[in-house]
Amino acid sequence: MVDQKQLVDNQRGLLDRSIYTREEIYQQELEHVFGRMWLFIGHDSQIPNPNDFSLTYMGEDPVILTRDAKGEVHAFLNMCMHRGNRVARADDGNAKNFMCTYHGWTYSNEGKLVSVPGLQEAYYGELDVDKLGLVSVAQIDTYAGLIFATWDAQAPSLEDYLGDARWYLDNAFNRREGGIELIGPEKWVGQFNWKFPADNFSGDNYHVHINHRSAFMARFGSGNVPPLDVVYNPDHGYSVSPGQGHGIATRLYDTEEQFDIAFNQLGDSKILIDYERSIRPEMTKRLGERNATRQQGIVGTIFPNLSWLWPQVNGTVRIWHPRGPLHTEVWSYVAIDKAAPQEVKDAQRRFSMVSFGNSGIFEQDDMDNWRQCTESGFSQVGRRVPQNITMGLGHETTHDYLPGPLLKHDITESSQRGFYAWWEEALRAKSWSDLKVTPKTAKYEGTATFKG
Numbered sequence: 001m002v003d004q005k006q007l008v009d010n011q012r013g014l015l016d017r018s019i020y021t022r023e024e025i026y027q028q029e030l031e032h033v034f035g036r037m038w039l040f041i042g043h044d045s046q047i048p049n050p051n052d053f054s055l056t057y058m059g060e061d062p063v064i065l066t067r068d069a070k071g072e073v074h075a076f077l078n079m080c081m082h083r084g085n086r087v088a089r090a091d092d093g094n095a096k097n098f099m100c101t102y103h104g105w106t107y108s109n110e111g112k113l114v115s116v117p118g119l120q121e122a123y124y125g126e127l128d129v130d131k132l133g134l135v136s137v138a139q140i141d142t143y144a145g146l147i148f149a150t151w152d153a154q155a156p157s158l159e160d161y162l163g164d165a166r167w168y169l170d171n172a173f174n175r176r177e178g179g180i181e182l183i184g185p186e187k188w189v190g191q192f193n194w195k196f197p198a199d200n201f202s203g204d205n206y207h208v209h210i211n212h213r214s215a216f217m218a219r220f221g222s223g224n225v226p227p228l229d230v231v232y233n234p235d236h237g238y239s240v241s242p243g244q245g246h247g248i249a250t251r252l253y254d255t256e257e258q259f260d261i262a263f264n265q266l267g268d269s270k271i272l273i274d275y276e277r278s279i280r281p282e283m284t285k286r287l288g289e290r291n292a293t294r295q296q297g298i299v300g301t302i303f304p305n306l307s308w309l310w311p312q313v314n315g316t317v318r319i320w321h322p323r324g325p326l327h328t329e330v331w332s333y334v335a336i337d338k339a340a341p342q343e344v345k346d347a348q349r350r351f352s353m354v355s356f357g358n359s360g361i362f363e364q365d366d367m368d369n370w371r372q373c374t375e376s377g378f379s380q381v382g383r384r385v386p387q388n389i390t391m392g393l394g395h396e397t398t399h400d401y402l403p404g405p406l407l408k409h410d411i412t413e414s415s416q417r418g419f420y421a422w423w424e425e426a427l428r429a430k431s432w433s434d435l436k437v438t439p440k441t442a443k444y445e446g447t448a449t450f451k452g
């Protein structure tokens with residue numbers, strides 16, 4: 001067990017650097033964070049048909065996500081109950097059964113052990129096949145087409161776990177009838193602790209115009225990069241901490257004209273900007289007028305492993321799979337409205353890949369910074385001084401329209417404070433009964449609310 005020394009001082013905005021590098025912390029994270037929280041495991045569009053399956057991970061555990069013949073969704077540990085081989089190996093496909101390639105035990109896509117070679121002859125008919133189905137997740141549920149699961153039967157409902165984050169998820173993933181589809185993933189392994197990208201996407205907008213400045217200049221032309229005093233003083237930015245470690249950065253403009261101007265700065269692709277304008281009437285009906293025509297999502301993280309960026313125009317979705325304290329396997333998808341015309345889907349895929357594909361001009365900037373920040377946890381001297389996440393401390397407030405505790409600035413570290421405070425609580429909790437879930441406040445104006 002991790003010793004009792006406090007790791008996150010949320011009152012003062014200080015963080016122990018060793019949380020990224022210590023093996024015992026990592027092992028406890030696998031058990032208490034990845035073993036207990038609701039984790040994002042896939043999207044409806046990845047298994048659209050009966051008997052579809054898709055492989056993923058929950059923490060380091062390999063998982064099969066299946067849709068059975070009746071259309072019900074399941075998730076199982078991808079581990080043969082005999083000696084432990086993986087029973088499914090293709091990344092995705094369509095199969096009623098999964099046969100282990102070692103000795104041939106075969107499981108249905110509902111997780112039942114349906115065939116054992118030599119059951120009568122070699123096992124003398126004595127094997128209790130009913131008790132040897134695949135290990136199932138304890139709970140599985142969807143929100144706006146996003147599929148989440150947890151290994152913990154005590155975890156609160158997905159709706160309570162997401163809390164007010166649901167409102168922002170709708171804005172990102174539930175804009176049109178049919179929701180989104182995910183294209184991808186691209187996969188790569190980075191030399192950084194999983195918490196760095198998750199915290200970055202929860203709302204580290206501070207880094208954007210330093211870390212990515214040269215990429216902005218290359219992408220949009222040096223004359224179109226705003227000066228830093230403008231960047232650090234945005235009129236319309238908000239950093240939302242809806243609880244449970246989730247963090248979301250967004251902008252809410254006063255008028256649709258301001259919203260349009262902001263959109264024009266996002267990209268030079270006329271086809272995408274025209275598309276965004278064309279879908280606003282439908283979005284207004286589904287999400288409410290202000291949400292659809294004045295709210296521009298920037299980034300977000302659903303604790304611990306799902307992140308997204310620029311849901312309008314760009315649509316990058318991430319899963320962070322921990323691979324030891326010092327490595328993270330990144331799965332990167334492009335999210336596209338299912339109902340969009342094909343030329344819009346193509347344009348968005350290209351725009352997203354150029355920017356945030358694994359060799360995208362923005363993507364490459366972040367990773368070496370995350371590696372070096374992670375490695376500061378190894379420094380004997382560095383560990384004597386805490387990491388500083390004090391920006392905006394004490395300025396948290398609420399808003400009459402945007403749900404959730406927030407800070408009226410999108411350049412702040414309030415999301416990081418929310419992320420790490422929950423992380424330490426989750427790490428130390430003996431069970432879910434030690435954890436306090438933030439009550440939801442969101443009031444929905446549209447029709448695209450729960451369970452898209």
Ligand code: FES
Nearest residue numbers: 080082083100103
């Ligand atoms: S390990 Fe799967 S059948 Fe033996």
Ligand SMILES: [Fe+2]
Nearest residue numbers: 207211212366
């Ligand atoms: Fe970045």
